[in-house]
Amino acid sequence: VQYDSIYSLVDALFDHEVTTIAFPENNHEELYEAANDENQYSALNTFANITDEYIYYTDRDASSITPSDPVANIMSDPFTVLISGNDSYGTIDTVSRSDVNMLVTVNPRTAQILMISIPRDTYVTVSCEKNSRACEAVDGSTDKLTHTGIYGVGTTESTIEDFLGVPINYYVRVNFSSLINLVDAVGGVDIDVPEGQEVERFYANGEEGVHAGVNHLDGDRALAFARERHAYVDGDNQRVKNQAMVMKALIRKCMSPSMFINYPKVAKAVSTAIDTNMSARELKSLVTLEIARRPDWNIQNYAIAGESSFEYCATLNTTASASIAVPSMVEYAKSLIADVRAGETIEISPEAITPSVDLTQDQTQTEQDNAYNEPLVTDPYGYGQDYVDPGYDPYQQPAQDYGYTDPNVQYDAWGNLIDPSASPFIGYDEWGNPIYGG
Template identity: 35%
Template sequence: MRKNKKKPNRVGKVFGVIFSILLVAATMYLLFNLVKLNVLPTKLMFLVTVSFVLVDAIFILLLCFMTRGAVSKSICIIFTLTIALASCMGGYYISKTGSLLSNITQTTKNAKNTVSVIVKDSSDLKKKNDLAGHSIGVLQNIGTVGSNKVLKELSKSGVEMTQTPYESLSAMLEAFYNSEVDSIIINESSRDQITDMETYADFNNTTRVVYQTSYEVENTDKANAVSDITNTPFNVLISGSDTRGGFDENGRSDVIMVATINPKTNTVLLTSIPRDYYVTTTCDAADGCQEGALDKITHTGIHGTNTTKRTVENLLGIEINYTFKVGFDTVTDIVDAVGGIDVTVAPGYAVSSFVTMPGYGVHEGVNHLNGEHALAYARERYAYSEGDRQRTKNQQQVLMAIVDKITSPAIVTNYASIMDSMSNTFSTTMSNDEITSLIKYQLNKNPKWKIEQSMVDGTGDTQMCAELGDAAYVMVPDESTVTKASNKINAVMQGKSADSVE
């Protein structure tokens, strides 16, 4: 009988040791990832570590020495498993966060450009070798690196073509459709520029690609870092790219905002610039970017984020410290991952059907939007009499609604999928250490941020755009609003409220 009594005790102790080891391993996994992420203030990290050590010690004592009955032992094991699973889940989420920070702060050294040889859909030219002996239109001053690469690759394959240079995209397109040349070379980032022109709105349906290649250009976008990001005001350029060829590919800047952040006053000012704003281009690339030329600011993104940044700095007379590039199409993934967002539509701004998404619109009051609907709302301009102005306001709404969702407690339920969706959505020149410093600051001080908004304005007109070589719709700046926006940014940088600027 004594052996039968000792046997359950031995079994209980074995289980106690096994679950104790499991508990300690799970706790170490959690603490390891916390230390690696390095976002908790030192005091808080110390308290968390001590708390987990004490909890582990208590349950180890209970499992191995103090609980003897089957019921009490079972209850203790259940609690131990719960804590271990919670620790593993916490460690996994923290690991996901670390991976996200690593991904977004590792700005690619090179940006990709994709170049295509285009023929009419009705053309007999079906493949690369068919191009031999035929004529091809090329741009004389824009995208010359890509054009030369295509022609060189074709020549190596024994495909020689007769080149006809054109000074502008519109001139080349006109010659192409008039059958003056059999084919043309375009950078894929220019495709949307072409379809934006009313004459060539059906370009994608009336043409096809015969040959395509890619090349890389150096990404010169670098941070102009502040000394202490938790104590020094700074500006961040938020650039929403409309590229379809991958996040690392240059494309038009469809969303352009400057976030002015003052951690001393806990103020964030969002200054939006309409994509059609008619500005003087300040170049950073030699591949056809026309320094000092007038163009829509959206076209600067084709030459890289740094060209957009320098142009915005020149426009507003400010210094931008960091850039934040967003793949705007993939915003749909984030919105869906957070379970949708809520936006409030003001009276008079209901839309029965968006041009960008026929059959769907928004009503006055609160609207719950999924990913596709949020993107359509952020891109729509034709349904509004204010056009690009209202689109810019909608973009600010969508951005703030995403931030609200991500910073709410509800994020826990979809945390892993949110981290996955964000990892390939944006990149920043802000360093990993600077981001973790901001998170530590938030956790330590728990400040309540004041969000202010501003936008430059102008008048709709038709003007010559350098990138197109033709006239197109633009918004000619109202210089008083540019000055006001600049003054608001400077006010926030100096510790004042943007509202203090008359």
């Protein structure tokens, strides 16, 4: 059966019109671009089973690789790794927004591991020092951190280096599929959820949520937990904390005796789902370090929070919802990294975790996980600086003016303009799209 688009093809699968579909993997990214928290496309891996796949390999473009800044001896010298998480499924070579931005600083001599999480919407100055060819047009401009991933991981890396004033030695790049595959390969992870942070069902993919206490999560639920923000008052600030919890649990699982039992599955998941500029020799040395010394790692994590704001974003060439990092938290993160690299034993101060500012304002607003559909402030028709045009697309033209001064004009719950010139509006479909009747 032929379908006119990838969307109608997937709809047919979920509507049980067909039992099996086949499509090129690059369409998976297209599906995700059209997805939001209300429709089903981002959860295709959850709602369907992959019965067969054919993978074709091509030589990698050497210019796409950001060289590492290696330490002399990775088994003894402190080093910092950028964990960059793309907001895409499928192959890891897809260039996409960087939704997870985490610095992991390791000191092998003192067995210290520090994870610093930075919210995806943090407002930063873009640096193209490590990827000048790709992002020359936005070099030195201001934007959200997540948009730097569009220009390559090197841009994200050099931007964070300038933001925190710390050298980054290596990067590890993952995506949604990477996390699912890795967590499943190690047999799942255990997450200890504090009281008050339980979630009945995840918005991201409809998966069963988490209860207070210890939860054993498979790959799909671990991804949903790491992506969840709508269920929390602190929104994206809580999401980066969840991401750190998943990463810490994954690190501990990889250091447990069960790792040796699951090694073949983990090796396969790593070989196809992770992109890194660490050399094979350095990776082997890290495994040797763990086996030979069995360090008693002190793993600490800290999340920089931010305050909601609307700021100009160079990538979009307009204003968008952003997050202004709390200066005191940025400085504290810098000091923690410096202490670990200097060989100090660290313990995160409880007073530093909760800053003395209100971070809840506007954090719970529903915002698309999609640069093409971000809630953008613009004023194409001259209605004043506070006017928000929900139909504006920075990559196309402003939405048609159906008569914004007409008192009969209405918007649906998702900000879509209900066209008064169309057939009579009769309701919504199950994904919240307006339905017009004859």
